[in-house]
Each structure stands twice: as C-alpha cells, then as structure tokens.
Amino acid sequence: MNNKLLYIYQQLFNQYGKQEWWPADTTEEIIIGAILTQNTNWMNVTKAINNLKAKGLCSLEKLSAAPDERIASLIKPSGYYNVKANRLKNISLLLKGWHPEGLPVKQARDYLLAIKGIGEETADSILLYAFHIPEFVIDTYTIRLFKRLALLPEKVNYSSAQNLFLENLPRNPGLFNEYHALIVEHGKTHCKKKPVCIGCPVRSICSVDQNSIKQ
DNA sequence: GGCCAGGCGGCCC
C-alpha cells in the first residue's frame, strides 16, 4: 500500500511537476485564502484577495478591525461573501498572533476546529500550508480521485480518508504539501467530475470504465 | 444557460 500511494505521487509529480504551494505571499494571506476558497474556484479567490490587498486589508490585524459589510463588499467575487466576511472577522480575532509550532498537533488542530468557520479541511490546510505541520488535507478532489482508484470506499468520511494517507506515508510536511497540491491539479485537469482519461497519469491503475467515457 | 468550484454550520432525525 505504501508503495501504491508513493507510486501515485510519483506519477502525478512526473506529469505536473512541482506545484510550489500555497499560492500566497504571507502566512496570513494563506489563512485568509483558506477561508475564501471554501467551495470556490481559486480564480475568484484571487480577485477577492486582490481587492483586500488594494485596500490594505489583507492582514488579520486589519480584518479584525474592519466592519463586516466592508469586508463583504471587497470579497464579493469569492462568493458566499456575507458568510465569509463573518468568518474572516471571527477568525482574524482568534488567529492573529497565533502560533501552533511547539504545541501538540492535536491541540493545535482542536483549537482551529473549535472556531466557527473552520472545518477539517480548512484546519488542515492552515496547519500544513501556513505552519508546515504535517496534516494531510482531504478535499473533494482527493475523495473523488481515490474512490476512482478504488483505494477509498463509496461511503467515506474525512477522517477515514485522511487515515489512508497518514497510515501509509511518512509524516513529512514537504511530501504532504506537494501531494495535496498535485491532487488538486490532477482534479482540475483530468480527474474532473466528468473524467478526462486521455493523458491521465494514473489511468493504468484506475477503476473508471474507460469505455463508458465519451472523449 | 447550466454546471462547477481546493466547505461549513445549522438543522433534522
């Protein structure tokens, strides 16, 4: 199994190359982006972040002091802007100056999960990409790909999916960072909702019935 | 025009 997960990683890496995630300038921008990208296309998130930057509001300190309506108007392109403005405000108050390095990982993760607006994926994204703590990030792309590879069952929750990776890979933040980023790239280009199997780097080990796919 | 996007909390049972 260990070899299989590493084989898949190697195939994705060979195809897509180094991803250099997270696409952001600062640690706080990563945290802000992690909220804005919830169920949202990254292109729209970029627009929202650029709006915040243009007004000098792309920091937890500034966001924590800004009115919700002002934040909402700037992040509109990212969708769910009222919900996200409220989440950003709340999170900026609780996370400005927060540093989990040195804390037990579970304690750091539980602290994040107790914050309204931070679920499991967002918590793990923040731990991994903002603070280089090796928590494997599970998202819709990950579930979709590994179900198709028959490495996850039809019914699967976040923690059981995460266990597949935690139990079969060395707990290495650099590997976790790159692996998740490669899964996202693969999900955008080949393993879409409607799969594009021509040119897929893991086609030979996939359970998707190639004959049923119109190319 | 419809589908989809790097989820989450609040319900309900």
Next chain:
DNA sequence: GGGCCGCATGGC
C-alpha cells in the same frame, strides 16, 4: 454521526 440545505460569484 450522517443527510440535507442555504450560502453566491464568475469562468467555461
């Protein structure tokens, strides 16, 4: 603990 719903924009 799982299933459903509302939240919303912009690209293709």
